[in-house]
Amino acid sequence: MKLREDLSRQGEWLFxxxxxLPLILLPVPIASLREPPFVERLLGVGAERGYELVCIAISFFxxxxxxxxxxxxxxxxxxRNTKQQETAALNTTGIYSAVRHPL
Structure with missing residues (x-):
């Protein structure tokens, strides 16, 4: 039961x-923007524009x-609770019926 207690405690902390938590990951993209990617140097501005459009489309999707x-x-x-999970019922309809964590 130790593993179950550890997983429960870790899940509550993450919740x-x-x-x-995303703020911890923020330095990674900032560091990656310091030098142009290999594809951009190889293909020029057209590849950069295409990449930007694909990224924007994915974001809007x-x-x-x-x-x-x-x-x-x-x-x-x-x-919008952050202290503990408070729900009256499990959400199993809509997009939740297709994927486990749509958000």
Whole structure:
């Protein structure tokens, strides 16, 4: 049961700090922007523009998925709580029926 307790404790910690964890990863993209990628140097500005458009399209697609997931979530299954998980029922409809964590 030690493993189960450890996983539960770690999950609760991650849940409480879920909005701050991306800040830990922020130095990685900042460091990667210091030198142009190999493809950009090889193909020029056209590759850079194409890459930017693909990244923007992926970002907007992610926003659409997030809006659909939030808009179709049943009442009592989502909240802005950070101390503990408070739900009346498990969310198994909409996009949650297709993937485990759509957000």
């Amino acid at each position: 409480r700090h879920r909005s701050y 992610g926003l659409v998925v997030r809006c659909c997931a939030i808009g179709h979530a049943p009442a009592g299954t989502s909240g």
